[in-house]
Amino acid sequence: MNTANTFTALFLAALTLSAALRLWLAQRHARHVAVCRDAVPAAFRDVITLAAHQRAADYTVARTRFAMIETVIGTLFALALTLGGLLQAMYSKWVASGFDGLPLGIAFLAGLAVLSALVDLPFSLWRTFVIEERFGFNRMTPRLFLLDLVKSALLGAAIGLPALATVLWLMERPHWWLAVWLFWLGFNLLALLIYPTLIAPRFNTFTPLGDDALKTRIEALLARCGFRSSGLFVMDGSKRSAHGNAYFTGFGRARRIVFFDTLLDKLAPAEIEAVLAHELGHYRRHHVWKRIALLALAAFGFLWLLGALIDAPWFYAGLGMQAHGAAPALALFSLVIPAFTFPLAPLMSALSRRHEYEADAYAARQTRAADLAAALVKLYRENAATLTPDPLYSMFYDSHPAAAARIAHLQTMQAMPTQPA
Numbered sequence: 001m002n003t004a005n006t007f008t009a010l011f012l013a014a015l016t017l018s019a020a021l022r023l024w025l026a027q028r029h030a031r032h033v034a035v036c037r038d039a040v041p042a043a044f045r046d047v048i049t050l051a052a053h054q055r056a057a058d059y060t061v062a063r064t065r066f067a068m069i070e071t072v073i074g075t076l077f078a079l080a081l082t083l084g085g086l087l088q089a090m091y092s093k094w095v096a097s098g099f100d101g102l103p104l105g106i107a108f109l110a111g112l113a114v115l116s117a118l119v120d121l122p123f124s125l126w127r128t129f130v131i132e133e134r135f136g137f138n139r140m141t142p143r144l145f146l147l148d149l150v151k152s153a154l155l156g157a158a159i160g161l162p163a164l165a166t167v168l169w170l171m172e173r174p175h176w177w178l179a180v181w182l183f184w185l186g187f188n189l190l191a192l193l194i195y196p197t198l199i200a201p202r203f204n205t206f207t208p209l210g211d212d213a214l215k216t217r218i219e220a221l222l223a224r225c226g227f228r229s230s231g232l233f234v235m236d237g238s239k240r241s242a243h244g245n246a247y248f249t250g251f252g253r254a255r256r257i258v259f260f261d262t263l264l265d266k267l268a269p270a271e272i273e274a275v276l277a278h279e280l281g282h283y284r285r286h287h288v289w290k291r292i293a294l295l296a297l298a299a300f301g302f303l304w305l306l307g308a309l310i311d312a313p314w315f316y317a318g319l320g321m322q323a324h325g326a327a328p329a330l331a332l333f334s335l336v337i338p339a340f341t342f343p344l345a346p347l348m349s350a351l352s353r354r355h356e357y358e359a360d361a362y363a364a365r366q367t368r369a370a371d372l373a374a375a376l377v378k379l380y381r382e383n384a385a386t387l388t389p390d391p392l393y394s395m396f397y398d399s400h401p402a403a404a405a406r407i408a409h410l411q412t413m414q415a416m417p418t419q420p421a
Contacts, residue, residue: 040053105325110160137243180303188292206256242382246259287355
């Protein structure tokens with residue numbers, strides 16, 4: 001029992017410190033952006049108006065302050081589930097309903113997923129129909145929101161429940177954590193393969209790129225970069241949001257290049273080419289596979305740790321759970337691990353920012369650095385991205401370099417000639 005009490009205290013300390021750090025960083029960020037609201041940074045004064053800069057500041061502050069509320073509610077929800085006894089009550093109810101064995105584990109974890117989704121639903125509604133609406137980004141209708149919700153739930157059940165059943169079944173076998181890790185790897189690679197053709201079209205319409213001049217330009221870029229894709233597509237992102245983006249998805253012969261229709265409306269052909277060259281830079285520098293390898297290594301470590309905890313009575317008792325076994329262990333582990341790992345966030349963010357710089361450098365060699373810089377400025381302006389993030393907040397959260405640093409980096413490469421990959 002002493003070990004259980006010690007773990008309870010450790011969990012409370014980690015959860016409290018994690019929440020306090022998140023709130024402190026968010027407060028710093030909102031205050032810093034608000035203080036810088038009335039002056040456009042010198043590097044952007046010729047291309048960003050004061051009105052656009054102030055809109056971006058207000059948008060960032062609104063989102064950040066709302067995220068602070070989410071942090072508080074999320075922390076209280078985690079406490080209610082664990083030390084508050086809600087998880088144990090849910091588990092006991094399923095047992096009382098006659099569930100046992102594998103069906104019990106599936107019902108318990110599925111119920112937790114549904115409850116978590118219900119807690120998150122009001123936040124999603126507010127983000128979409130209040131914050132995004134206020135700043136002119138929302139194109140989502142209540143009907144479309146509901147349809148997306150239903151589709152996501154059905155897709156989650158169709159894919160998630162069999163996967164969950166497989167994991168729970170494997171966890172009853174010797175050396176289960178290694179088997180689950182191998183299953184996790186295969187499942188994620190399969191998801192990458194089928195997402196472009198089987199999942200994404202359930203939510204958006206993808207049409208072949210119809211602009212022949214732009215298509216010719218892009219195909220020439222792909223040839224220079226040695227990238228083969230199964231097609232160039234335009235996605236109707238405008239039916240949900242005014243934000244724009246471009247990406248490639250899948251791997252092998254299933255690779256697709258996708259442009260948001262909002263992106264094509266905002267950028268010139270040379271700028272679109274430069275943005276795509278940046279995305280191709282991620283491919284050529286193997287960033288996707290590096291991230292998959294890093295996630296696989298982290299998953300291996302987490303599953304090994306769970307394997308060491310699953311038979312420890314103090315792990316369950318210290319988190320307010322009387323029931324033991326695979327399903328309770330998975331639920332508890334998923335709830336507590338974020339509190340202990342949040343301080344590591346700067347490491348992942350730093351790696352991501354390094355990859356962005358590498359992709360920018362690649363794009364500057366394949367196209368023109370000035371075109372990518374111009375495209376980024378337009379996207380900062382149109383997406384109301386702040387130009388003045390708090391440095392410490394950015395160190396924890398930002399997967400992309402700050403705007404000023406990124407544009408300055410591109411300006412140093414403007415004199416570089418384009419060259420083959």
